[in-house]
Amino acid sequence: MENDINKKLISALEYEVTGACIEIHKNLGPGLLESVYHRCLERELQLRDIFYVSEHIIDIEYKGVSINTALRVDLLVENCLIMELKSVETIHPIYEAQILTYMKLLNVPKGLLINFNCTNIIHNGKKTFVNELYRDLL
Numbered sequence: 313m314e315n316d317i318n319k320k321l322i323s324a325l326e327y328e329v330t331g332a333c334i335e336i337h338k339n340l341g342p343g344l345l346e347s348v349y350h351r352c353l354e355r356e357l358q359l360r361d362i363f364y365v366s367e368h369i370i371d372i373e374y375k376g377v378s379i380n381t382a383l384r385v386d387l388l389v390e391n392c393l394i395m396e397l398k399s400v401e402t403i404h405p406i407y408e409a410q411i412l413t414y415m416k417l418l419n420v421p422k423g424l425l426i427n428f429n430c431t432n433i434i435h436n437g438k439k440t441f442v443n444e445l446y447r448d449l450l
Contacts, residue, residue: 319449322422325362325393326440332356333426334433342429346399349428350386353397357389364389370417385414394423403427403439411441421446 336352350366357364370383387395396411403425411423423441430437 318421322392325390326422326424328360328362329353329357329389329393329395329424330433330438332360332362333428333438337428337430337433337437340428342399342431344399344428346397346428349399349426350397353387353395357387362389363391368418370414372417383414383417385418388418388420392421394418394420396423396425398425398427399429400427401429408439408441412443415441415443416445419443419445421449 332353333356335356336349340348340352354364354366365388367384367386368388370381370385372379372381372383385394386397389395394411394414396407396414398407407425411425414420415423421443423443425439425441426433427437
């Protein structure tokens, strides 16, 4: 039963943050810098009372040693959803690999790759990822 509740909560959170991205895209349209969309999404999340950490630093533990890295995930939302934001013509496979690795390193169940340089967030601007460790739960 707890897994069902978590699944519902994460799905509701994904729905809410996707709505925030749609609101931004509806108001600003495509073609701006990623940093503009990032700041606007922070504001949308604040307005919706959604907890997030912007530019969350990812530390890596490698062979028993903690390694301070320059890795940062754009947004860690409610400690269970990673958001990577882009404003590019093409989503390259490296962006997908990046978010999957971030999810694994942070042990986060779900991730969203949002590209604001699109005609429609839902149809060609959003890609959802599920951490392999959580696939049976989500």
